[in-house]
Amino acid sequence: MPRRQRLLSTPGRILLVVTSVLGAMAFLWPFLVSASGSVDSAHRHDAPVLLLVVAPLLLVLVAVEVSRGRIDARGIAVLGILAACGTALRIPSPGVAGLEPLFFLLVLAGRVYGPGFGFALGGLTILVSGIATGGVGPWLPFQMLAAGWVGVGAGLLPAGVGRAERWILAGYTAVACIAYGTIMNLWFWPFGAAGSTSISYVAGASLASNLRHFVAFDLATSLGFDLPRAVLNAGLVLLVGAPVLVALRRAAAATSLGPATRSEVAEAA
Numbered sequence: 604m605p606r607r608q609r610l611l612s613t614p615g616r617i618l619l620v621v622t623s624v625l626g627a628m629a630f631l632w633p634f635l636v637s638a639s640g641s642v643d644s645a646h647r648h649d650a651p652v653l654l655l656v657v658a659p660l661l662l663v664l665v666a667v668e669v670s671r672g673r674i675d676a677r678g679i680a681v682l683g684i685l686a687a688c689g690t691a692l693r694i695p696s697p698g699v700a701g702l703e704p705l706f707f708l709l710v711l712a713g714r715v716y717g718p719g720f721g722f723a724l725g726g727l728t729i730l731v732s733g734i735a736t737g738g739v740g741p742w743l744p745f746q747m748l749a750a751g752w753v754g755v756g757a758g759l760l761p762a763g764v765g766r767a768e769r770w771i772l773a774g775y776t777a778v779a780c781i782a783y784g785t786i787m788n789l790w791f792w793p794f795g796a797a798g799s800t801s802i803s804y805v806a807g808a809s810l811a812s813n814l815r816h817f818v819a820f821d822l823a824t825s826l827g828f829d830l831p832r833a834v835l836n837a838g839l840v841l842l843v844g845a846p847v848l849v850a851l852r853r854a855a856a857a858t859s860l861g862p863a864t865r866s867e868v869a870e871a872a
Contacts, residue, residue: 611719614667619722619755622660626748629653630789654744661726661747668719677858682724685712689728690735703832705732706753706783707839708847710776713757715851721754745790752786753779768848773840777833784829785821792820 611619665682668674674682685708692704705728713721726747733743756779763771793804802820804813 611717612668615664615719618660618664618667619719622657622664622722622748623752623755625653625656626745626752629748630745630786654747657726657744657747658730661723661751664719665723674720675858681716681854681858682720682727685724686727686731689724690732693728693732694736702835704835704839705750706780706832707776707836707844709750709754710757710772710779710836710840711844711847712851713754714760714772715848715855716758718755718758721756721758722751723754725750725752725754742787742790745787749783749786753783769841769844772844773837776840777837780833780836781826781829784825784832788817788821788825792817 665674665679669679689705689708692708709721709725709728712724716724729743729747729750733739733746757772757775760771760775793806802816802823804816808816
């Protein structure tokens with residue numbers, strides 16, 4: 604049986620689109636305007652503003668879904684529990700060598716509970732884990748947005764059941780982990796790779812030229828972190844994805860998070 608989509612309400616979708624557009628502008632502005640400064644001063648002024656925008660929008664998104672009856676008190680509890688679990692997964696290795704097992708849980712939760720829940724879970728988990736590990740800095744709102752988008756994508760994946768579903772999720776997880784690292788490079792690349800090399804950001808250069816430089820920078824500096832992240836999380840989806848999906852769908856059946864059908868739980872089992 605195809606999996607039913609847990610879509611957001613119309614106000615929730617609008618909020619998600621507005622937040623994503625603002626986030627995309629924060630990431631992509633180096634391709635449109637000139638940047639100057641050092642990596643130490645990267646986003647020193649605009650990152651706090653972005654954090655003050657993103658964090659409240661996450662709360663408003665959840666509040667809107669509560670008011671629309673799509674999330675109840677138990678659903679909020681599930682969100683908090685999963686954010687705590689994601690924080691626990693991230694604390695032992697907060698990005699060391701790219702080994703962040705957070706993403707397999709984020710993908711599975713986004714798959715079961717939908718894109719809005721996935722976005723909120725990604726942003727909230729990064730925020731809580733950043734506070735818990737002392738990883739609060741100008742990079743934090745960018746990590747929240749990028750992780751949130753991973754959850755959104757998982758909620759929009761095509762239908763599938765059983766082994767086919769796990770392979771779809773594993774493939775998406777691998778791609779999403781690499782994409783996360785690539786997107787995160789944008790927050791500091793104009794400041795950390797300024798100069799005249801083939802991987803440097805060049806103020807005033809054409810979009811095509813800076814795009815080529817960014818791709819070269821990403822391949823030279825980030826792939827060694829992104830590939831281990833992709834292999835680890837995709838492997839976890841294949842190894843433990845089935846029981847985790849069963850647990851998440853049973854929790855969905857007891858909440859108003861777009862309840863799973865009995866057949867979905869049986870097929871996952």
